[in-house]
Amino acid sequence: MKFPLRSTALTLLVCFCHTNWIFGSAYNARPKLVVIIIIDQFRGDYLERYHDQFGEGGFRLLLDHGANFADCNYDYANTRTAPGHATLLTGAYSSGHGILANKWWDPQKKRSVTSVEDDGTKLIGMPGNATGASPHNLLADTLGDELKLATQGKARVFGIALKDRASILSTGFSSDGAYWTDHQTGWWITSTYYRSDLPKWAKDFNESKHTEKYLNKEWTDNDGNAWRTTVSAGATGKESSFYELVGPTPFANDYELEFARELVTNERLGSGPATDLLVIGLSGNDILGHHVGPDSPRMRSLALAMDRQLADFFNFLGHQLGLANVWIALSADHGIAPLPSVASSLHIPATNLSTDKMRAQMNQWLSSKLAPGHPAEYVKEFDYPLAWLDADAFAAVKMKEEDAERAVGEALKEAGLRDYYTRSQLAEGKVPNTEIGLKYEHSYSPLGGWYVMGVPVPYAVGGTGTDHTSPYTYDTHVPLAFYGIPFQAGTYRTHAEPVDLAVTLASLLGINAPTHAIGRVLTEALASSHRADNSSRPDMKGPRPAKPSERIQPVALIAQEDTQ
Numbered sequence: 001m002k003f004p005l006r007s008t009a010l011t012l013l014v015c016f017c018h019t020n021w022i023f024g025s026a027y028n029a030r031p032k033l034v035v036i037i038i039i040d041q042f043r044g045d046y047l048e049r050y051h052d053q054f055g056e057g058g059f060r061l062l063l064d065h066g067a068n069f070a071d072c073n074y075d076y077a078n079t080r081t082a083p084g085h086a087t088l089l090t091g092a093y094s095s096g097h098g099i100l101a102n103k104w105w106d107p108q109k110k111r112s113v114t115s116v117e118d119d120g121t122k123l124i125g126m127p128g129n130a131t132g133a134s135p136h137n138l139l140a141d142t143l144g145d146e147l148k149l150a151t152q153g154k155a156r157v158f159g160i161a162l163k164d165r166a167s168i169l170s171t172g173f174s175s176d177g178a179y180w181t182d183h184q185t186g187w188w189i190t191s192t193y194y195r196s197d198l199p200k201w202a203k204d205f206n207e208s209k210h211t212e213k214y215l216n217k218e219w220t221d222n223d224g225n226a227w228r229t230t231v232s233a234g235a236t237g238k239e240s241s242f243y244e245l246v247g248p249t250p251f252a253n254d255y256e257l258e259f260a261r262e263l264v265t266n267e268r269l270g271s272g273p274a275t276d277l278l279v280i281g282l283s284g285n286d287i288l289g290h291h292v293g294p295d296s297p298r299m300r301s302l303a304l305a306m307d308r309q310l311a312d313f314f315n316f317l318g319h320q321l322g323l324a325n326v327w328i329a330l331s332a333d334h335g336i337a338p339l340p341s342v343a344s345s346l347h348i349p350a351t352n353l354s355t356d357k358m359r360a361q362m363n364q365w366l367s368s369k370l371a372p373g374h375p376a377e378y379v380k381e382f383d384y385p386l387a388w389l390d391a392d393a394f395a396a397v398k399m400k401e402e403d404a405e406r407a408v409g410e411a412l413k414e415a416g417l418r419d420y421y422t423r424s425q426l427a428e429g430k431v432p433n434t435e436i437g438l439k440y441e442h443s444y445s446p447l448g449g450w451y452v453m454g455v456p457v458p459y460a461v462g463g464t465g466t467d468h469t470s471p472y473t474y475d476t477h478v479p480l481a482f483y484g485i486p487f488q489a490g491t492y493r494t495h496a497e498p499v500d501l502a503v504t505l506a507s508l509l510g511i512n513a514p515t516h517a518i519g520r521v522l523t524e525a526l527a528s529s530h531r532a533d534n535s536s537r538p539d540m541k542g543p544r545p546a547k548p549s550e551r552i553q554p555v556a557l558i559a560q561e562d563t564q
Contacts, residue, residue, distance in 0.1 A: 024327075024486055025275075026150055026509040031484060032270035032325040034505060035317065036279045037310070038088060038170060040081060040163070041286035041468060042303075042332035043294055044072060044477035050303050057311035062330055066483035067525035069496035074334070074478065076442035077453065077471035078386075081163065082115040083443075084333025084498070085170040085281065089142040091502035091517025093442035098139035099169060104448035105381040105388035112381055116168045118193065125189035125198045125206065126182045132191030133164045135173050137447060140516035142172030143502040144277050149174075150511040151274035156267065160188075160260055161281030162243065162252060166333070170279045176267075179259070186211040186242030188259060201266035205259060211242055214251040221301040228298075248291065250305035252284035257313045270321040275509060281333075282306065293339035293466045294474075327484030329505065331498055334468040335475045343459045350459035353416065355384045358462075362387070362411040369407070370397045379408060384462025385417055385454030385469055394450075401450050408452045417454035426453075439471045488527050496522060 024030050047059060047068070054060045062068060076083070076093045078100060086092075086099040094100050099115050106113045114133070121132030144157035159171035159178045167178040177195065179188045179202065187206045190198065198206075219228045230245040246252050260280055263269070269276045285302060292298050317326050337343075343350035359382040367375040376396070381388040387408050394404040402424040409420035421431065426444035431437035440453060461467050468475045480496050486508050499519035506513040507521045 024508045024510065026147055026155060026511050027274060029270075029273055029275055031275060031327045032321050033264075033317070034275060034277045034327045034329070034509075036088075036170075036277070036329045036331075036501070038085060038161075038166065038279065038281045039285055039306070039330070039332045039479075040161075040166065040281060040283045041289045041334060041336050042479060043335035043474065044070070044332075044479050046294075046303055047479050047481075050300065050307075053300075053304055054307045055311060057314055058307035059310065059330075060307075061311070061314055062328065062481035062483045063491070065489050066328070066481055067487040067489065067522070068491045069480040069494070069500075069522065069525070070491055071493055072331070072478055072480035072496040072498065072500075073473060074476040075439055075497055075499075076476075077436075077439045077455075078443040079334040079468045079470060079475040081286065081333050082165040082169055085166050086138065086140075088331055088333070088498050088501055089144065089170045089172065089279065090138070090140040090514045091143070091499045091506075091519045092140050092514065093499065093518070095442050095444045096140050096516030096518065098137060098445045098447055100443065100445035100448055100451075101383060101386060102165060103383070104451070107391055107449035114165065116165050118191070121191040121193045123182075123189055123191055124196070125202070126185070126187055132193060133168055134191060134193035135168050135171075136193075138169065138172065139446075141514050142170070143506060143514055144170075144279070145172040145174050146506060146512050146514055147275065147277055147509070150509075154272060154274035156269060156272060156276045157279075158263060158267065158269070158277070159279040159281070160256060160263065162247065162256065162283035162287075163281065166281035166283060167279070170281065171277075177263075179263075181243065183243035184241045186214075186246065186255070199266070201262055205262050210255065210258060211246075214246045214249075214255055215242075217251065219249045219251070219301075221305070223301075225297070225301065227301060243287070247284055248288035249284065250302055250309065252287070253282050253306055253309050256280065256282060257309055260313065261316055264317070264320060270325065289336050290465045290467065293342055294336050295338055295342050323483075324485060327486070327505070327508075328482070329501055330479055330481045331501060332478040335473075335477050336468050337459060337461055337466050337470065337472075337474050339466050340459060340461055348459055349457075351461070352464060353384065353460055353462050355382055355462045358382065358384070358415045359387075361415050362408065365411045365414050366407060370399070378404075379411070384467070385412070385456045387412060387452045387454065388448065389450040389452070391450055405450055405452050409454075412452060412454040416457065416460070418457050419455040421453045421455070423448075423451045436471060482522075482525065486527055488525055490525070492522075492525055494524055 080102050082102045083094050083099045086097045090097040103112050103114045116133040118134040118136050121134050123130045123132045147155045157175040159167040161167040162181050164180040167180045171178050179190050182189050215230050217230050220226045232240050340350035340352050362379050366378040376393045378393045379387045380390040405422035412420050421440040431441045456470050500522050503513045503517050503519035504522045
């Protein structure tokens with residue numbers, strides 16, 4: 001069969017353009033927009049568990065038409081929201097980016113501080129003069145920062161989430177905006193770190209009272225199950241906040257994605273001369289999951305609702321920009337432990353621990369050892385399984401940091417934890433040459449004064465309900481999936497880590513990886529013109545990875561940066 005010359009030439013041109021297109025270039029807006037979806041508390045096994053119940057265009061856009069890494073685990077122990085979001089976009093663990101936890105004890109201020117609160121800023125978008133927030137605690141830059149540097153500010157970078165730490169730490173220092181919600185009213189706010197006032201479109205969104213359509217509603221799934229109501233408990237004398245009412249329902253994701261559409265449209269994302277970046281942190285899963293656990297039918301219903309919501313949002317992006325012009329990445333900041341009652345019903349040893357009782361027990365034990373008859377609060381803050389010490393209390397009994405932290409570690413073991421790692425020990429890299437040792441080495445941060453990281457017993461949860469605080473797979477296993485022209489569709493069983501996300505996207509965009517990134521480019525999932533053997537993981541071809549004791553310790557570098 002003969003083809004007309006014109007048709008043949010057109011075919012060759014299309015093939016040539018496609019070959020060039022898949023290489024990508026942030027400098028030439030190829031793609032026009034990168035969208036990263038980070039689901040707060042979404043275990044990696046959910047995608048397989050609910051795969052056959054997902055519809056078209058949501059999760060299955062990435063699972064069936066994108067590259068899905070089924071064995072993606074965090075290689076650290078502090079599986080919290082703030083470290084997770086920082087890790088995904090810096091390509092580093094806490095030993096690189098410095099974010100140890102959601103909050104920590106500040107020895108200078110003599111109080112607990114959050115990972116993002118910044119006395120030098122103010123909140124805007126709500127009445128009052130409240131302290132604002134910024135990424136000032138980050139010790140590494142992010143994918144967004146490198147994108148801004150590479151394009152000399154032409155790329156635009158935004159982050160949104162219900163939680164401030166999720167939107168701020170994932171976008172970095174140079175983002176054009178990070179937006180989160182005031183928990184009481186649900187209004188979208190930011191801080192003076194980013195701008196002096198809300199943009200008009202965000203003001204209009206708030207003043208149009210979009211929050212009201214999500215109140216006084218009943219969450220009912222497609223099977224007719226009525227799971228929750230967003231009717232305020234005002235009749236009891238206590239008004240519930242928007243966060244408490246709407247947060248644990250699918251309406252929270254509807255609200256966030258509605259705001260995301262406004263942002264994409266009004267900021268004209270994807271229309272500039274360079275690639276733009278939007279990071280969306282969907283927070284509702286975490287708010288509900290702590291109460292009902294990962295195996296609840298409510299969590300299934302929430303996941304299926306999210307599937308439909310993502311399908312609608314991806315369809316919106318297709319209409320706005322064309323999906324050929326968009327790359328999408330999906331992951332989560334951490335997993336979640338099963339409810340101890342559920343694990344126990346299967347004869348798996350599990351328990352809920354009272355953190356208040358444990359802290360009191362530790363202080364009582366330490367007082368009896370260090371100053372009998374003179375009780376003191378040696379452990380000032382206890383966010384299971386992390387303990388922050390009162391240096392002044394130990395100074396009164398003439399104990400230096402290293403000895404004090406070892407004493408608290410022994411108190412943690414007396415209270416039921418399996419083992420411990422001290423800040424002093426981690427700072428010097430004195431950890432066992434084991435997988436668990438490396439996870440705690442990666443969890444180190446110079447921020448937060450004196451502290452001890454306890455190693456919990458598997459399936460032991462601090463507080464009621466359930467939580468995510470451990471180095472175990474139920475907390476570390478998260479999704480990692482990509483959609484876009486560069487990615488070869490399929491499910492990949494090679495080991496991957498969340499630190500690989502930023503490095504892979506940076507390489508494909510032709511920009512530098514973030515400053516402290518330790519991930520690898522996931523070449524096995526790239527289209528043929530991208531593939532190369534550059535892995536340094538033991539399950540891929542390439543050089544043997546260094547043992548923990550052979551690695552260059554990041555501590556010295558962090559310490560130098562901290563003094564500059």
